[in-house]
Amino acid sequence: MSEFQELVDAHYQPLYRFAYSLAKNPDKAADLVQQTFCIWAQKGDQLKDRSKAKTWLFTTLYREFLAGARRSTKFPETDLEDANYHLESKEEDSGRMIDAKRAVAVLNSLDETFRAPLALFFLQQHSYKEIAEVLDIPMGTVMSRISRGKDLLKKKMRESLDESSNVVRVNMTERGQKNG
Numbered sequence: 001m002s003e004f005q006e007l008v009d010a011h012y013q014p015l016y017r018f019a020y021s022l023a024k025n026p027d028k029a030a031d032l033v034q035q036t037f038c039i040w041a042q043k044g045d046q047l048k049d050r051s052k053a054k055t056w057l058f059t060t061l062y063r064e065f066l067a068g069a070r071r072s073t074k075f076p077e078t079d080l081e082d083a084n085y086h087l088e089s090k091e092e093d094s095g096r097m098i099d100a101k102r103a104v105a106v107l108n109s110l111d112e113t114f115r116a117p118l119a120l121f122f123l124q125q126h127s128y129k130e131i132a133e134v135l136d137i138p139m140g141t142v143m144s145r146i147s148r149g150k151d152l153l154k155k156k157m158r159e160s161l162d163e164s165s166n167v168v169r170v171n172m173t174e175r176g177q178k179n180g
Contacts, residue, residue, distance in 0.1 A: 004044075008037060011057055014124050018058060021119035022065045024108050032068070036061040058126070058134040062116065069112075106156045114149030121146050 001009075015036060019029035039060050040053075047056055107115060116135060120126040128146075132139040 004037075004041065007040065007044075007053060007057075011054060015057060015061055018119055018124055019061055019065065021104075021107065021123060022062070022112065022116060028068075032061055032064055035064050039064070055130055055133050058120070058124075058130075059136065062134055102160055103153070103157065106153060106160055109156065110149060110152055114145055114152060117142055117145045118149040118153065 012033060015033045016029055019032040020026060023029045023032060036057055040057065044053070044056075047053060107118060110118070117131050120131045120134060121128075126134065128139050128142050131142045131146075135142065137145075
């Protein structure tokens with residue numbers, strides 16, 4: 001097996017999950033990952049320390065995402081159809097799946113400033129140091145954004161729960177009088 005194939009096998013899924021958390025679209029996420037590996041094929045030999053390949057890949061993907069975001073600001077795309085992307089699950093605990101879906105939806109609604117560090121920390125299990133390298137920001141900024149992002153996530157989750165659990169209250173005495 002070639003070194004390139006081993007690299008793809010080892011990092012494709014985590015890169016895709018990170019790209020999906022940024023792009024919020026499965027096709028765009030796949031394109032970001034593919035572009036990242038194309039750049040690796042062109043420039044990967046320049047990396048002297050192969051142990052840093054993972055960080056290099058995540059950094060490259062993030063930079064490609066930012067470049068694409070800048071391009072789309074200048075040249076906006078119009079989607080003909082908004083398609084929902086759902087992963088089917090056969091899990092028995094549907095309540096937990098709903099909470100996980102809600103958490104991902106709320107995470108995706110956060111500003112990219114908080115979404116990227118939170119996704120790298122919680123979904124990809126990167127260290128603060130690795131996140132700082134990937135996002136090219138100081139480690140203190142990473143810690144601050146994760147902390148504030150968690151607070152925002154909790155707040156939006158509570159709001160989401162409040163909205164989804166609106167209950168119509170019926171005054172039983174009034175109801176009884178109207179029916180009786």
